């Protein structure tokens with residue numbers, strides 16, 4: 001029965017707040033909304049449900065007060081320089097991130113990083129417990145905050161708690177390396193609903209709970225000894241598809257697309273890669289595959305160029321600095337060997353761009369190359385499809401990106417197989433108009449149907465049901 005004191009309030013707890021600290025024209029500090037699918041998906045729900053967003057603003061400022069930004073209530077959590085080093089760069093990005101991504105890089109284990117992870121998770125929890133109204137819904141996001149569900153349930157058993165993992169949940173064999181594996185599983189079990197990108201992640205989780213914690217499970221439900229039930233299920237995330245399409249249709253974007261192609265020397269085929277600079281994204285293997293196609297004469301350097309955009313990311317973590325140097329060297333070598341004056345084979349841009357520029361790049365690309373070794377979803381693949389309202393363009397996509405579950409009509413590749421990637425790049429490049437448009441049409445139907453609003457609604461409806469069935 002519905003309790004009259006239940007609140008409709010929705011509290012989001014995520015590592016980052018959806019705003020960045022900026023300097024206003026008068027020199028005073030202010031905030032700028034950081035564009036992103038999650039914020040735009042949550043915005044309408046947050047407005048109707050008296051929403052509050054708890055997160056870290058990204059710096060080390062202290063004594064930040066809760067504030068309103070364009071109708072959104074934001075509650076900042078302060079991190080010290082030591083928290084950033086141990087909780088964020090350490091435990092989150094040098095331990096959990098590689099373990100959850102197939103150990104593509106070697107994870108580091110440090111007990112003081114774990115202590116900091118527990119401590120910061122507790123601070124997020126305490127703030128959520130203060131802010132949430134009686135019976136509110138709290139939606140916790142991602143691998144940085146896996147202990148929050150359990151900590152919050154202990155403080156506030158009246159709340160309905162959901163958790164969503166944006167990255168893959170690893171197979172039991174890899175997860176078992178984590179010295180704090182049981183604490184993490186128990187942390188997640190504090191939620192009523194634990195959401196994953198793919199059914200495989202949910203199944204890994206349920207299996208681990210059975211093996212390592214010893215709870216009874218049946219299909220997607222975990223039965224706790226106190227009678228509580230936890231559901232683990234897949235909710236593949238998406239993008240604001242219509243907003244991307246609308247952007248891609250703008251006159252200014254169409255003009256910018258033509259400008260980009262002409263600045264590249266009007267090649268016949270433009271290949272594009274867009275990633276955060278991360279070792280999971282497979283940037284090196286893909287550039288190598290492309291350069292070999294030119295070296296062995298399958299592609300002509302006068303006809304084909306590769307544009308690789310890599311957003312700076314986690315630059316204080318050692319593995320990321322090494323990767324950046326490695327990419328710099330590889331691009332230098334390829335262009336030294338294959339480029340001509342004013343005509344490099346690879347255009348490498350190490351920076352972040354506004355969404356209009358991204359849309360223009362997607363429009364300008366004949367072949368979009370998305371080849372991560374492991375990726376929860378990969379929104380770039382979906383953004384590319386959303387921008388191709390002309391039903392043209394080819395997507396080469398790794399089997400190991402979550403997006404490959406839905407975008408079956410892409411040219412699917414194993415990113416570890418360089419020859420296989422070369423063959424797929426060539427096929428995508430040589431496909432006739434009919435084949436390209438047939439594949440693109442089918443993928444567009446998929447991303448139009450499952451957009452980010454459908455994703456958020458699906459998760460929240462499922463949370464409401466889990467609550468009711470108890």
Ligand code: ADQ
Pocket residue numbers: 166167237274275276309310311351352353354358375376377378379380381383
């Ligand atoms: P990411 O690892 O960051 O996300 P992805 O899903 O591709 O990977 O999202 C990247 C976002 O950054 C895209 O929206 C893209 O447009 C933007 N971006 C990339 N390069 C950019 C640039 N140079 N300038 C501006 N914007 C740029 C994590 C998981 C993914 C999962 C998402 C969402 O690792 O697997 O899909 O969360 O759940």
